[in-house]
Amino acid sequence: MSHPTYVLVPGAGGMASYWDLVRRELDDRGVANLAVDLPGDDPQAGLPEYVDLITEAAAGLDDVVLVGQSLGGFSASWAAARLPTSRIVLLNAMIPLPHETAGQWWEDTGSSQARRENDLREGRDPDADLDLDVYFLHDIPAHALRTDEQSRDQSDTVFAAPWGLPAWPEVPTTVLAARNDRFFPFAFQQRVARERLGLDVVQVPGGHLTALSHPVEIADAVVSAA
Secondary structure (H helix, E strand, O other), X not given: OOOOEEEEEOOOOOOHHHHHHHHHHHHHOOOOEEEOOOOOOOOOOXXXXXXXXXXXXXXXXXXXXXXXXXXXXXXXXXXXXXXXXXXXXXXXXXOOOOOOEHHHHXXXXXXXXXXXXXXXXXXXXXXXXXXXXXXXXXXXXXXXXXXXXXXXXXOHXXXXXXXXXXXXXXXXXXXXXXXXXOOOOHHHHHHHHHHHHOOOOEEEOOOOOHHHHOHHHHHHHHHHHO
């Protein structure tokens, strides 16, 4: 029986290094894995190019588990149709519909309103600017933040092209959602997963960038999913 290779797809910015701590955990478990670096700051590269890069990175593998984080839900799920994929795992991910762009997704799902309602519940100013520390870095320990490469800009190009499949791939899918995600609140992710995939989410600890704050638990959840 062959064992899958876990192909880890990052979100906005496209930095493969987002997965470094999870990859270390997977390596310790003897689990084959690779992380795909995507040119988030390249205005010439959009969603189809991202899918090509994921497909190229996994070329030659005979069993793939595709793991998409946040914006990576758009590209990982599309690439699943072009690879020998045994499972899709979504982590705090954007779940697309046929012909929907990542730019349309925000309004289509009501994500801004969901975040606003969550801010009010948790006592934050819903009209404040989108602060990185508040929404993304609030639960990440200092040692998990790289000092030399903490972020990469994301060009708008990826938000323009429609998701290129007529339906969700016929691949078993697991949706992981972090209970303290402030950017995509947990209840919002529950609703979108039910509406779009008919699936319940599996709760994991942490916020939106939980692979940095809880790599042990995320590695466990990703492997358990498959």
